[in-house]
Amino acid sequence: MANIREIQTRINSVKDTMKITNAMYMISSTKMRQAKKKLAESEPYFYGLQGEISRILRHMPEIEHLYFDKREEVPKEKRKIGSIVITADKGLAGAYNHNIVKVEDELLKEPGEHKLFVVGELGRHYYANKGVKIDTNFLYTVQKPTMHRARDIAEEIFSQFREGELDEVYIVYTRMENSMLTMVEKMKILPLERSSFNEMKMPINIHREAIALYPSAEAVLDSIVPNYVVGMIYGCLVEAYASEHNARMTAMQSATDSAQEIIKDLSIIYNRARQAAITQEITEVCAGAKAQKRKRK
Amino acid sequence: MDTFGLKIISSDRVFYEGRCRKMIVPVPDGGGMEILPHHENMVIAVAIGDTKLQFEEGEWVDVAVGTGFLEIVNNRVTMLVQTAEKPEDIDARHAQEQKEYAEERLRQKQSIQEYYRTQASLSRAMNRLKVSKRKEW
Numbered sequence: 001m002a003n004i005r006e007i008q009t010r011i012n013s014v015k016d017t018m019k020i021t022n023a024m025y026m027i028s029s030t031k032m033r034q035a036k037k038k039l040a041e042s043e044p045y046f047y048g049l050q051g052e053i054s055r056i057l058r059h060m061p062e063i064e065h066l067y068f069d070k071r072e073e074v075p076k077e078k079r080k081i082g083s084i085v086i087t088a089d090k091g092l093a094g095a096y097n098h099n100i101v102k103v104e105d106e107l108l109k110e111p112g113e114h115k116l117f118v119v120g121e122l123g124r125h126y127y128a129n130k131g132v133k134i135d136t137n138f139l140y141t142v143q144k145p146t147m148h149r150a151r152d153i154a155e156e157i158f159s160q161f162r163e164g165e166l167d168e169v170y171i172v173y174t175r176m177e178n179s180m181l182t183m184v185e186k187m188k189i190l191p192l193e194r195s196s197f198n199e200m201k202m203p204i205n206i207h208r209e210a211i212a213l214y215p216s217a218e219a220v221l222d223s224i225v226p227n228y229v230v231g232m233i234y235g236c237l238v239e240a241y242a243s244e245h246n247a248r249m250t251a252m253q254s255a256t257d258s259a260q261e262i263i264k265d266l267s268i269i270y271n272r273a274r275q276a277a278i279t280q281e282i283t284e285v286c287a288g289a290k291a292q293k294r295k296r297k
Numbered sequence: 298m299d300t301f302g303l304k305i306i307s308s309d310r311v312f313y314e315g316r317c318r319k320m321i322v323p324v325p326d327g328g329g330m331e332i333l334p335h336h337e338n339m340v341i342a343v344a345i346g347d348t349k350l351q352f353e354e355g356e357w358v359d360v361a362v363g364t365g366f367l368e369i370v371n372n373r374v375t376m377l378v379q380t381a382e383k384p385e386d387i388d389a390r391h392a393q394e395q396k397e398y399a400e401e402r403l404r405q406k407q408s409i410q411e412y413y414r415t416q417a418s419l420s421r422a423m424n425r426l427k428v429s430k431r432k433e434w
Contacts, residue, residue, distance in 0.1 A: 041309050041310050042309055044306050044311055045306050045309075045377060049377060052366065052377070056340070147308050147309065147379065147380075152414075211338045211339060211340055211370070212338065212339045213339070213340050213341075214330070214339055214340070215342065219325055219342045220340050220341070220342045220366055223342040223343065223366050224366050231308065
């Protein structure tokens with residue numbers, strides 16, 4: 001049986017670790033709440049943009065825009081595929097990062113020239129070690145997602161898309177289904193798909209209200225479409241941030257639980273060891289006393 | 298006087314919802330566009346600038362807006378912009394710092410893309426500064 005002092009130190013160290021995991025649990029839960037609030041606040045804007053694009057597409061199905069250009073002339077093997085991968089800045093979040101990486105690895109197997117835009121320190125390390133082509137100037141953190149950061153990311157993607165450095169852009173992130181379930185999702189952000197704006201087929205006999213566009217249809221789309229993509233990226237950043245903290249919360253919760261279990265087991269062992277030591281001492285004292293008694297006789 | 302329904306949504310919240318008499322919005326060609334009640338149905342691209350609203354006769358209030366667009370359907374105006382700020386919410390000192398920072402970056406040699414980005418942030422900062430000196434709501 002282990003030495004009493006050893007058990008004592010072990011219990012204390014587990015208790016210290018438990019304090020840390022417990023604190024991390026609390027931090028993550030507040031951060032997750034903030035992220036959810038942020039997401040709810042930006043929703044009206046995002047749905048408004050989506051609604052407007054679908055309205056314009058409905059009224060002017062023939063309209064052309066750069067960001068709707070599918071570039072079908074580029075053959076499959078030559079297509080330059082960019083993916084924005086959102087991982088966490090650190091581990092300690094259960095399977096959160098592994099799930100993301102798994103989905104991205106799948107995407108990398110598809111034909112085409114791949115280029116990665118990694119958000120988050122952990123994913124950057126992982127893909128740097130793997131030797132995948134990463135945009136090295138793309139250094140953004142996942143902490144505290146802001147509209148400003150989403151705008152910067154979008155600008156970067158847009159300029160490469162315009163110059164033909166990218167033909168397709170995906171974003172791989174984790175979406176929060178509910179507080180129990182998170183899902184890794186791969187979403188195409190460029191070129192935009194007309195079908196994703198669920199184009200309603202309008203009955204012919206219904207009067208379509210005519211809408212004028214000022215200064216021109218292009219100018220209006222130019223001001224809506226990029227913002228829509230920015231909104232999309234922002235939404236993904238916030239979702240990923242919330243999911244990360246949700247994952248960390250669960251991981252830390254179970255870490256705290258198992259720490260408690262270990263402490264319980266250890267204290268039983270400790271008490272047994274203590275009992276055994278006491279018993280032994282008593283036996284020794286008794287034996288000593290008896291021996292003395294016998295001698296006197 | 299007639300009014301129209303106005304809803305201003307910025308990327309982080311619903312900024313304003315209510316009735317309005319007149320408004321002037323900045324448009325990409327540099328000017329302003331005035332919208333009166335019962336305006337023709339229209340979608341207008343909005344540039345970075347100063348939007349003026351009139352709730353009471355003869356009293357204009359200002360809002361600093363980012364890029365976005367505005368939609369007029371059946372006398373209801375919906376404005377979706379990246380940012381919308383009241384003059385008193387703008388931190389003038391912070392905006393000044395942003396302006397100086399952007400100017401500094403503009404002076405340095407940089408790629409075209411960075412140039413456009415800096416130019417945009419400069420115009421946002423200047424607009425904030427301009428609006429923050431206006432009358433409060």
